[in-house]
Amino acid sequence: MDGAGVGIAFWALAFVTLGAAGGVMVSRNLLHAVLLLIVTFIGVAGFFVLLSAEFIAMAQIVIYVGAIAVLMLFAIVLTPRTIRDNSETAMVGPAILLGIALGTVFLFVIYDTEWAVVASDPALSAEDLGKALLSTWVLPFEIASVLLTAALVGAIMLVRTSEEEAEDDA
Amino acid sequence: MSEIVQSEPFVMNIGPQHPSTHGVFRVKATVDGERIIDAEMVIGYLHRSMEKLAEERTYTQNIPFTDRTDYLSSMSNNLGYCLAVEKLADIEVPERGQAIRVIMAELQRVASHCMGAGAFANDTGAWQTPIMWFMREREKILDIFEMTSGARLTCNYMRIGGVAFDLPESFEEEVRAFIPAMRQTIDDGEGLLSGNEIFIARARNVAVVPHEMAINASLSGPMLRGSGVAWDIRKADPYCGYEQYDFEIPIGYQGDAYDRFIIRIEEMRQSLKIVEQALDGLPGGPHSTEVPLALRPPAGEAYARIESPRGELGYYLVSDEGPSPYRFHIRPPSLINLTVLREMTVGGSIADAIVALGSIDIVVGEIDR
Amino acid sequence: MATKWWSGAELAAAAERLVPGSVARTSETACALKPESALQTFRALRDDPETDFVHLTNLCAADYWDHFEVVYHLQSLERNQIACAKVEAWEREEPVVPSVVDIWQGAWIQESEAYDLFGIGFEGHPNLTRILLWEGYPGHPLRKDFLAMPGGLQPGLNEFAGTSAKPEPPVHPVQ
């Protein structure tokens, strides 16, 4: 992906994503924060498209926007009214300090490593990803699936109504 | 809900402006998620206090009131009131008058059930299609009413002692042309809905009223017959010569919304059968007896009842030899059928509550009088 | 085959047989029961297989100036017979009648309506509130003296004459 359009697209996306990320921290209403977080996720997916890694961009949207954002929305909607506003907490001071510390670490890491700028972008097609996943990386893939299944079963057990209550629901 | 996922119930108003409360009727439902914990009905939005007004008008002047209580079956209301006054004043109605009354009451039942069954299909979600078919046929009935009585909805056609005017000439062939088309529409409507799995899933086992509760809660009409109780005033206490006609009463299996729907559909077919038999044997002679305008029935009380499309419609009249009734009470079948609304809706979801309300087939004019 | 309409006397006989001394007055079409033993009589009428009045079709009230009457039309589906029973409440300000809600659940709405429009208290009624009118409504509309204008004038027909006063309370119609 190169040419004039990419530059424009990159800066526009960067502006949108960082703006939304800032909005997440600043916004009073928790729900506004989650929606801005969704805009950030979409912005990050846009970056993946710019890096011509379409599969990961689509995966990003499906997983983050499609599932995790909905999960967060449900979490917020189900919490009672009082906890829902992003109000002032005493933790603002230490939070800013921690933020600055993390920021410096990231900046140092970015400047320290020299990025191997790839001459032509490798055709990372879904097929190679699939083959890689099921050949060299098959172990983490299986472990991840077992983990997800366990989480699924756990969730169901958590919410399952007890036996006799389930009877009168049917 | 299990003890981990805690959600506190809140009150939700279904009505008075709501697409499927069949008029200005409100259900204050306490809801926990989708399940209804408590349902309390709020009525009275359409209360015109007819019973007070009727005490200041003569017996004949009260007839237009009865059109406006159950505005979906004005002929049946007129018939009920006239029977009560005739019983009070001991007036004989000629043969032809009774046959015309039967034809009109049964046509009105078909028109009312068209509305009831169609609205019920709307509540389960078959949006507008079945009700449009039924409405197309109901229009023909209303045209027939307009041809005979001059009005489509509030006909004011029956008088004490018979009917206001005799049947126009083209009445018979108009009705005979209408009956096969109506039968075809009933089959279409039933074919579209009764066998449909989604309709069965939405209506079967929903809002079940066991027969003991139905009798104890003094329900009547399709509500009572839905629970398997074979009680129809046209058979139990025949009026206007119903004993001459051969027809059956449909009764249900377990008193759920689905049974009440198929009963209303079947009742339409039976009514068409009665209309045909009445038309075949239409006797000649006068259509009504002469009754003085300011009728003064002897002192006493009388209670007469008919099988209106919604149930047992009764009129309790007390006369003190004055020109106007001393006490005029209407037994509203829709209101009394609502006694079991709480038992039907509590425990189910909001969607079931709407289906339950649709299966009772209420008319708010009759509830609030 | 038609419904057998019980006369006042027949109902009085059945009531006396089931609960002796429960009948106050009988008239040609109805039989008035004593309020104190009314509940017991109604329960007996419902449970006795011979009378079998399981279906309370109609319950309404009537105001006869000197007393209120609550009219019950009881019906048996199996035996296809109907009878009319009454309970009278003589005090004008606070008329109280025993509530039959625990005998027939169908009475719940009809008694609330009678309370709403006539002001008859039904003791033993689970939630006796006004259903048709709103809570703060002054007075009970269906009472005879509700719309009485000053000077005892009554709106209405008055023999089609002008607005002469309506005759004083009529002779008791049900005798």
Add this chain to the structure above:
Amino acid sequence: MGPLVTDHWYDLRDLSNISREILEGIDKVAPSEVAYIVAPVLGFVAFFLIFVLPSQLIVGVYGERRIIGRMQARRGPNRVGPFGLLQPIADAIKLLQKEALTPKTADRAIMWAAPIFFVAPAVLLFATIPFGPRMIFADIPVALIYFIAISALPVLAAFMAGWGSNNKYSLYGAMRVVAMSVSYEVPLVLSLLAVVVFSSTMSLQGIVLFQADVNLWLVFMMPLAFLIYFISVSAELNRTPTDIAEAESEIVAGYLTEYSGMKWGLFYGMDIGYALAASAFAATVFLGGWSMWGLEEWVPPWMIFIAKTHLFYFVFIWTRGTLPRLRIDQLMAFAWKFLLPLAVFNLFLVSLERLLWVENDIGDGIVFAFAAGNLVASAAAAYLWARLLGYRPERIPTKPRLVREAGGYVPVEGQTGGGE
């Protein structure tokens, strides 16, 4: 398969020739940036003329109302313009000049943003759908996942609308739309996975070419996947029989209760846009896209494609006109207990056949045998699984009992009225 279409600009069978000629002309004359900007504009205008105008306006708004009208024994719009064809424009103008209310207690920002967030993905969905051999906006290799990803966005917009309106009915609509879309996403993805496994490519152009090569549409190859796709998509789009998010009879208008004016108009218009996008996607994946067993050499391919889309869209209209609506818990149970196992079974069956086909290197004819086998296997699986879940339709009497005499309770003897 040789080049279907010549490169001359006048060859209307593939409209991309014209746009390529225009862009090359501009390149000769102006700097490259101008062509860069003209290309999307040109593409959008072409797309609007051949797809949005006939489908969205004529078939979507006008056609649906007329067809449903005819199903309900009434005429449908025929007053505005010849045969009522200008009805959609009249609606739009009416909605534009209506006031878009925002309740005082509503969350203004979210309620304002919801329609925008709802409209954007509707147009994005058409980016990867092939209209012709070379007529495609963006032939990316992951087109299928692109469709699934973008179709998750309107769910969030609907939730924003429902939550922002701060009204009990809207809250119900929002919760229902999210709950239902999440649980119908899984069977949808699994049924499309079966398509990918069989045609071994995720690019929609690749799937269409695969179906043209094998001369068999995937709808005949895997009828179960097609059925599951149809049910899941109608659930995602809130079309009857699964339109419980805007169930008129229960929760007034669901998450659209507080919307009026053009905000509501956007939701209404884009509902049809999504339905058309889903139909276009189904036409591409299951009904062979623009290929029609060789007919595409004579008839322009994009006409074939649009005809198939409208055919599929008619099925949506048909179900909307006739079927009643399911309850939320029945829908959930149906998705998890019935559709999901069948989707997994279908995926297993198709991958087995694919393995058989590729390993032993049999010719393309075997595909028809697979199609027949799949049809039987799918029917058997669906029937047995329904029986397993306790679904006995025949024990539900659809006629009441007829009695001649009036009397008390008539007990039900013999077959009970019970059953699932």
